[in-house]
Amino acid sequence: MSGIAHPRPSSAPVQSVNAVDEQQKSSSRGSTQKVQKRSLDYVLRSGLAGGLAGCAAKTVVAPLDRVKILFQASNPQFAKYASSWSGLAAALRDIKRYEGTSALFKGHSATLLRIFPYAAIKFLAYEQIRAVIIPSLDKETSIRRLVSGSLAGVTSVFFTYPLELVRVRLAFETKRTSRSSLRDICRQIYNERVVPPSTGPAAVGGAAATGSTQAAAVAAAENVSSAVNQVVPRTGFANFYRGFGPTILGMLPYAGMSFLTHDTVGDWLRHPAVAQYTTLPESESTRAKKGSRRPQLTAAAELFSGALAGLVSQTSSYPLEVIRRRMQVGGAVGDGHRLGIVETASKIWLEKGFRGYWVGLTIGYLKVVPMVATSFFVYERLKWSLGI
Numbered sequence: 001m002s003g004i005a006h007p008r009p010s011s012a013p014v015q016s017v018n019a020v021d022e023q024q025k026s027s028s029r030g031s032t033q034k035v036q037k038r039s040l041d042y043v044l045r046s047g048l049a050g051g052l053a054g055c056a057a058k059t060v061v062a063p064l065d066r067v068k069i070l071f072q073a074s075n076p077q078f079a080k081y082a083s084s085w086s087g088l089a090a091a092l093r094d095i096k097r098y099e100g101t102s103a104l105f106k107g108h109s110a111t112l113l114r115i116f117p118y119a120a121i122k123f124l125a126y127e128q129i130r131a132v133i134i135p136s137l138d139k140e141t142s143i144r145r146l147v148s149g150s151l152a153g154v155t156s157v158f159f160t161y162p163l164e165l166v167r168v169r170l171a172f173e174t175k176r177t178s179r180s181s182l183r184d185i186c187r188q189i190y191n192e193r194v195v196p197p198s199t200g201p202a203a204v205g206g207a208a209a210t211g212s213t214q215a216a217a218v219a220a221a222e223n224v225s226s227a228v229n230q231v232v233p234r235t236g237f238a239n240f241y242r243g244f245g246p247t248i249l250g251m252l253p254y255a256g257m258s259f260l261t262h263d264t265v266g267d268w269l270r271h272p273a274v275a276q277y278t279t280l281p282e283s284e285s286t287r288a289k290k291g292s293r294r295p296q297l298t299a300a301a302e303l304f305s306g307a308l309a310g311l312v313s314q315t316s317s318y319p320l321e322v323i324r325r326r327m328q329v330g331g332a333v334g335d336g337h338r339l340g341i342v343e344t345a346s347k348i349w350l351e352k353g354f355r356g357y358w359v360g361l362t363i364g365y366l367k368v369v370p371m372v373a374t375s376f377f378v379y380e381r382l383k384w385s386l387g388i
Helices: 007-037 040-060 062-072 086-099 101-105 108-133 142-172 182-191 201-210 212-231 237-241 244-269 281-290 299-328 341-358 361-385
Strands: none
Touching: 007 040, 007 108, 040 062, 040 108, 040 361, 062 086, 062 101, 062 108, 062 142, 062 361, 086 101, 086 361, 108 142, 108 182, 142 182, 142 237, 142 244, 142 299, 182 237, 244 299, 244 341, 299 341, 299 361
8 A cells, every 4th residue: 555655645746846847938938939029139030031021022013013003193104004904914015015024123123122121120010019019819809910010011111111202203104215223213303392382473363353352361371381381391302201191091001901811811720620721730840949829821821811911901001002102203293293192182083083092903903912922921931931
């Protein structure tokens, strides 16, 4: 009996010690992950993965991106193609015929110059902001995911917007003889002068004809306009942020819905009912060592979640994107008058009505499916390869 009773008291302490060890390892692992997310090594690796993912995604859709810009900005040579499905193929054919194959990638050098820091900052900011807003699994909600993605998008746009404007202006050019360099475009944007709204002689004359009260009001308005023009910059670096307002407004739903949809669909695809078909078996055995909370999705599942994220985000933000494009090319067409968000939206409504806010959306869908899918796919695979 003594031989049987002996192991029992000794086994309890052993089990207790093992349990404590496991808890310590678990808590140590969790604290290591938290420290790692804010370490320089993690920042550099996640930034590199995000930048390369953005470059890969933009390269895949560069020709579609250029045609979409031409449609959105109502370029006179391509406006006739914007209202039909066949217009995309016709526009691509015309660009290739009259400007050469390389013209399909016009502005792409500026795109890569911008997209690497943009995507790097966006993914990096999302990881860091998410770690603060969602510190644990029980805090992970759709609203917190949406806010994390929106803030990450706004952060990346703020630092890279001038490069985006340069890219759009390069892509907007269609003349075969045009050979504008990055330096030429930057100089042109910097030197563009803002033309204030007209309060010319016709308005003054009309006011004088209707009485001295209106004439005095017009004179007062001219004085106010003159004072405003002296304060508001009419040239210089401020021109590189033309269209920045609607960009920020559009980025809030775009980035937020993109990350929210991707992460939510990813959770669905990792559900135990379908996980055997949508996740990589080897990722289960190595994810603890890699420091990942979730198993890796298969290529098809990852591309599907990214594509769906792109469709949802594009739809939610597209009208503001159209307004932004029109504002960005304002100095390249017309009299150089810098239109605000409301003025630009009104002009689009007067020209084409409600449909004007959705010009090029079909191209947007064709572009955004491979672009966002590629971006998330490359990012997730690089994170796994880099051990983050």
